[in-house]
Amino acid sequence: MANETPVSIKVNGKEEQRDVEPRLLLAHFLREDLGLTGTHIGCDTTQCGACTVLIDGKSVKACTVFAVQADGSEVTTIEGVGAEGELHPVQEGFWEEHGLQCGYCTPGMIMSGIHLLNENKNPSEQEIREGISGNFCRCTGYQHIVNAIQYAAKKG
Ligand code: FES
Ligand code: FES
Numbered sequence: 647m648a649n650e651t652p653v654s655i656k657v658n659g660k661e662e663q664r665d666v667e668p669r670l671l672l673a674h675f676l677r678e679d680l681g682l683t684g685t686h687i688g689c690d691t692t693q694c695g696a697c698t699v700l701i702d703g704k705s706v707k708a709c710t711v712f713a714v715q716a717d718g719s720e721v722t723t724i725e726g727v728g729a730e731g732e733l734h735p736v737q738e739g740f741w742e743e744h745g746l747q748c749g750y751c752t753p754g755m756i757m758s759g760i761h762l763l764n765e766n767k768n769p770s771e772q773e774i775r776e777g778i779s780g781n782f783c784r785c786t787g788y789q790h791i792v793n794a795i796q797y798a799a800k801k802g
Contacts, residue, residue, distance in 0.1 A: 650667055651668055653666055653675075653716070655675075655718070656720045657722075658721075658722060658725055662680060668712065668714050670712065670713045671709055671711065671712060672708040672711040672712065672713050672715070672716050672721070673687055673708035675713035675716075685697050687709060692709060694751070694782045695751070695758065695778075696751055698754035699721055699722060699723050699724075700722040700760065700761060701720070703761070705758050727760065736756050736759040736763065739798040739801070742797055743794040743796075745790045745793065745794030746786065747785035747786055755778060758777060758780065759777070759778065759795045759798065762774065762778070767802070769799060774795045774796065
């Protein structure tokens with residue numbers, strides 16, 4: 647299309663080059679252009695956090711960023727976390743502490759948890775609750791999510 651702009655974004659360690667419309671949100675770029683559907687979309691008001699990814703190591707709601715704004719950045723999605731048979735400590739925490747029910751919020755929660763622990767290796771319960779305050783969960787009541795992140799913090 648005439649008004650498309652080239653972008654080059656490293657996603658989960660792989661350089662991705664596409665021509666995109668300037669209005670394309672990063673969340674849609676990840677899901678629709680790259681097929682990385684682990685980045686969920688749970689609202690259209692930037693509230694739920696289901697779309698959380700890391701951009702250059704910082705947690706960001708991918709529905710609030712245009713793909714063109716991520717040009718030149720490194721993006722990590724849930725698909726880039728852990729490996730088969732080798733869960734990331736935060737993923738392991740969600741597994742061990744039953745940090746999910748329906749799982750819709752989980753990818754975003756995990757990305758927020760990873761960012762939190764990158765910034766603060768030993769967060770208090772209050773700091774964990776603040777760290778995930780941009781992520782909504784309709785199912786768990788949050789306590790098991792907090793436990794999951796505490797589990798990961800203890801694992802180091
Ligand atoms: S989809 Fe809800 S905050 Fe991004
Ligand atoms: S586990 Fe269902 S929304 Fe969190």
